[in-house]
Amino acid sequence: MPAEVTCARPRGAADPRDPLPAYGDRRRVRVGLLGGSFNPAHDGHRYISLEALKRLDLDEVWWLVSPQNPLKSSRGMAPQTERADGARMVAAHPRIRVTTIESRLGTRYTADTLRVLRLRYPLARFVWIMGADNLVQIDRWRRWSSIFRTLPVAVFDRSPYSYQALASKAARRFARDRLPLRKAPVLAGTRAPAWVFLPIRRHPQSATAIRAGRHGAGGSPGGSRGATGHGAHRFANGAKP
Numbered sequence: 001m002p003a004e005v006t007c008a009r010p011r012g013a014a015d016p017r018d019p020l021p022a023y024g025d026r027r028r029v030r031v032g033l034l035g036g037s038f039n040p041a042h043d044g045h046r047y048i049s050l051e052a053l054k055r056l057d058l059d060e061v062w063w064l065v066s067p068q069n070p071l072k073s074s075r076g077m078a079p080q081t082e083r084a085d086g087a088r089m090v091a092a093h094p095r096i097r098v099t100t101i102e103s104r105l106g107t108r109y110t111a112d113t114l115r116v117l118r119l120r121y122p123l124a125r126f127v128w129i130m131g132a133d134n135l136v137q138i139d140r141w142r143r144w145s146s147i148f149r150t151l152p153v154a155v156f157d158r159s160p161y162s163y164q165a166l167a168s169k170a171a172r173r174f175a176r177d178r179l180p181l182r183k184a185p186v187l188a189g190t191r192a193p194a195w196v197f198l199p200i201r202r203h204p205q206s207a208t209a210i211r212a213g214r215h216g217a218g219g220s221p222g223g224s225r226g227a228t229g230h231g232a233h234r235f236a237n238g239a240k241p
Contacts, residue, residue, distance in 0.1 A: 015081065017088070019097045020062065022104035024120025030188040032056060032129045032154065033117070035064040035110060039077055041087035048156055049096050051200055052129055056154055057185040061129070063087055063098045064113065111143040114150045125188040126151050132158040132165035132197075139169045148174050152187045153195040159202050166197065 032052045038045065041063070049061040065084045068077065078086075080100055087098040105120075107113040110128075117126065128151045130138070135155050138144045147153070148170070155165065165171060171178070177193040184196045 015084070015100055018084075018099050018101065020099045020101050022101055022120070024117075024122075026123050027121075028123045028125075029059040030057065030125045030127075031121075032058045032061040032127045032188075033064060033114070033151075034061055034129045035066060035113070037068070037077065038063065038065050038083050038087045040083065041090040043090065045087070046090055046093070046096070048129070048131075048200070049091070050093070051156070051198075052127075052154060053095055055184050055198060056127055056187055058095075058127065058188060060095050060097055063091065063096065064102055065098060065100050067100075067103050067108065109142045111141070111146045111150070114147060118150065127188050128153045129156070130154075131156055132161040135165040135170055136161055136168050144170065145173065148177070148193045148195065150192055152190050152192050154184070154187060155195060155197045157197065157199045 032049070034045070034049060034052075036045075045063065049063070052058055052061055065080060065087055067080050080103065084098055084100050091098055101117075102108070102113055105113065105116050107116055114126070114128065117124075128147060130153065132155055138147070141147070157165075174193050174195060177195060179187065179190070179194055179196045181196060181198065183190070184198060187194060187196055
């Protein structure tokens with residue numbers, strides 16, 4: 001587990017293309033939060049986001065492009081602005097909003113980001129979205145249980161992690177708070193802790209494979225890319241403590 005890092009980092013300047021004000025707003029919206037390095041973003045991220053919009057009855061999905069994932073090496077990591085630009089190209093949807101808001105909030109860990117977003121967007125109903133592989137190892141994240149207690153969580157299946165995910169420490173800790181699949185459309189309006197496990201057809205793309213392919217073709221794994229990336233192979237949601 002990485003050493004504790006303060007969240008009081010200098011706030012970055014607002015990107016004029018970023019759709020979200022760091023100071024928040026008072027819109028009544030149902031929002032899925034998909035965090036990651038998006039290194040790079042790809043159609044798998046878009047696919048899971050469209051599924052979340054439909055199956056969770058959301059108004060929007062926000063892609064939280066992280067400054068630097070504390071569980072990942074910075075080697076081969078493109079600059080945040082480059083990853084965000086690529087993510088916008090991939091998202092190409094009016095209800096998928098790509099943001100680098102974490103840089104302006106001064107947060108690094110998911111638990112801190114979610115807490116601040118709830119304060120600054122008090123009327124929004126958020127859902128944390130992640131893949132089954134992240135449920136397997138979320139107990140490595142800083143204050144991981146507070147994530148479940150702060151927001152409802154939607155876990156999208158990802159082969160071959162189904163069994164491991166449902167037998168994981170997090171799944172066992174919050175077993176009584178798991179909702180049946182039919183409750184997925186009302187998850188955003190459910191008080192945390194609450195989570196749902198959603199079967200989904202596997203998407204073939206992964207950020208890891210994309211980076212490996214570029215490197216094998218002579219390109220730099222951290223070079224220019226038409227996408228962003230939190231750890232795209234984690235079904236739109238890179239491991240983020």
